[in-house]
Amino acid sequence: MNTIPHSSGTDKPKLKVPANACDSHIHLYDPAYASPNAHGMLSQATAAEYKLIQQRLGTTRTVIVNPRASQTDNRVTLMGIEQLGRQNTRGVGVVNTSVTDQELAIMDDGGICGIRFTLYNATNAPVTFEMVEPLARRVHELGWHIQLHWTADQIVEHEALVKRLPGTIVFDHLARIPLPIGIKHPAHRIVTELLQSGRTWIKLSGAYLDSQFQADGLYRDLDPIARSYVATAPERMVWGSDWPHPTETSKPDDANLIDLLTRWTDTAGQIEKILVSNPATLYGFEGMNLSVATLQM
Template sequence: MSEARAAPVLRVPNSAADTVPRSTTPAHACDAHLHIYDPRFQAIAPTVEHATVADYRRVQALLGTRRAVIVQPRTYGTDNSATLDAIAQLGATTTRGIAVLHPDVTDDTLQKLDAGGIRGVRFSLYTHANAAVGFDMVETLARRIAELGWHLQLHWTADQFVAHRDLLLRLPTPLVFDHMARLPLPGGIAHPAFALVSELLARGNSWLKLSGAYLDSIVGEAGRYADIDPVARAWVRAAPERLVWGSDWPHFTEPDHKPDDSLLFDLLTHWTGDDAVRHRILVDNPARLYGFAND
């Protein structure tokens, strides 16, 4: 794999990184999972301060990524104003967004969101805390957005995926599984959710994000998240053409110690071991999923 020598850099907000990544960054590389928390917009749940577009531009400078996908956080409920504003700030040609909505959203609002760069709807249900949506809304909303060509992005537990197998198999929209489908350790790919998600990926209408290595790791950053390696590599073997990578910046679930974003970026090199596969995950796959132009 191509690697560049690490060099000192200035600290970036909400990150422990103090050097640039060792891995080189291909042109048009996409960070397919990040959140913006802007104090100009009214929050309805606890938020992270100073996680603005200006802050994220420093993350992009660190990683060398150009394209971005902003995922609506729980903080703003179903008011997607902050996410739309962030898309506009970063640039509509290189940025997309994932909204949070209720099934009663109007057709006019859906059209405005689509014009503003929204390409999917997220159901973050791995915990009930501050959840703005519920499982009872999934199928109805999927049918509302199907004509737009949007997808459903699912941050559920592995057990929740298995419990809702029948629902997942009949949904009319593409699916995107957050954070490696949250397979719990030490079982990892032995969990039945791995087989279920693999089946959905094989159908060619679903995707998975290689992101959030710290969410289920037991050894943590001190162990370079090595216990996640078998899970990530299993996904790379199973469906390299259906994977995207995301930073999960600003790492809201890690309030006491922010992860090293350079390390998180280098993990993709570690997991793939192949420049062509890595390029596919960083550039080609997100271009297909989110509709970025091949410029």
């Protein structure tokens, strides 16, 4: 098997992935939909290349998260939903407070079901913390969720804001709890309380972002964090590869990333939930008929 762009290794996962498994966090890139001041544009990161990842991992459902390079232009994500198949693909968009109701309706028709606030590094971010609550209330009316990519310290600083947001909240990349402090960081308590409230989800993704052990140490320093989330709310965990790993110059092995679930869970039933039934619930994969959307925004 040849190496796939933006992924090291060639072996399939050791984990036998169940039918209808979902990769709940990827990005697609197309220079045609890049912001004029875009940072981080990648080549060979289209739907065609991602299909090779699906074949390798055995996943069939996908959630595309609009990339930083496209800012608030969500056409690359809408096109990706079309290219990967509407019945098995959903999107998470990026908007700011200038978005119109018509644009939100187009995104909704096109398979987008949430918006992301990437404020981990606020430099050149198209959104601000002041936009979070008003936008959350607008998209809540559409039944969308809010996805947060914040630092652990930002979660602590904005605890009151997060707790008053309406609807479903999804924390990216294990809520970015730093190491070696790990579960002793106060953000872990906040996230755990939110998980216990019943409307918060965690993406078990981006292991390489905060691990100090990295791939050579099999990311084992993240085990206590991930396992604590799974123990608290196994029915609200989803897994994502984060392909094409835009933050990484040395690309991880995507098979190893999905195999982390065998350490972070205790039963095959939990893995089934994380890969199949949980994302079906969060992203509406079952019983949802999407209409044809106009992609000109």
